[in-house]
Amino acid sequence: MVPANKTVPVQTANARPPMRITALLEDVLGCKWSWSVLRAIHTGTVRPGQIERAIPGLSTKVLNERLRKLVAHGVLEKMAFPEVPPHVEYRFTELGQKFLAVLQQIEALEKNNDLSELGQRFASAIQVVKSAVDALVQHATGWHS
Numbered sequence: 001m002v003p004a005n006k007t008v009p010v011q012t013a014n015a016r017p018p019m020r021i022t023a024l025l026e027d028v029l030g031c032k033w034s035w036s037v038l039r040a041i042h043t044g045t046v047r048p049g050q051i052e053r054a055i056p057g058l059s060t061k062v063l064n065e066r067l068r069k070l071v072a073h074g075v076l077e078k079m080a081f082p083e084v085p086p087h088v089e090y091r092f093t094e095l096g097q098k099f100l101a102v103l104q105q106i107e108a109l110e111k112n113n114d115l116s117e118l119g120q121r122f123a124s125a126i127q128v129v130k131s132a133v134d135a136l137v138q139h140a141t142g143w144h145s
Helices: 020-029 034-042 047-052 061-072 094-111 113-139
Strands: 076-081 088-092
Touching: 020 034, 020 094, 034 047, 034 088, 034 094, 047 061, 047 088, 061 076, 061 088, 076 094, 088 094, 094 113
Parallel strands: none
Antiparallel strands: 076 088
16 A cells, blocks of 8 residues: 555556667677677577587676576577486577577678778668667567557
């Protein structure tokens, strides 16, 4: 029960929930290890021990934190196999595959050293990123612009 002298915020019909994709971008792009983990999984390194060995300097603690967050964001899916000894593998979800494509476009832009074409490639990459982010938002929220 709320005391009479307190107010309770009410969500209006026009208020939109926090953007899941925005949080995902901030979390992944803000962490130096996330992209390395995603790249390793993309190349077929799907078990946590393999991923840790494939990325120099990555600790078990940070790897587990990154994997948990990527699963929570819906980018990765955790597959547990009831074997002896038990093992776990990670793979991309449909959203994760789309998100990876966006990150690969950003990486391709980063690798481009030809400054005469940089403006054109940047504009093209921005269009690709906008389209991919729109698709991700539609997939994650069901919202259409």
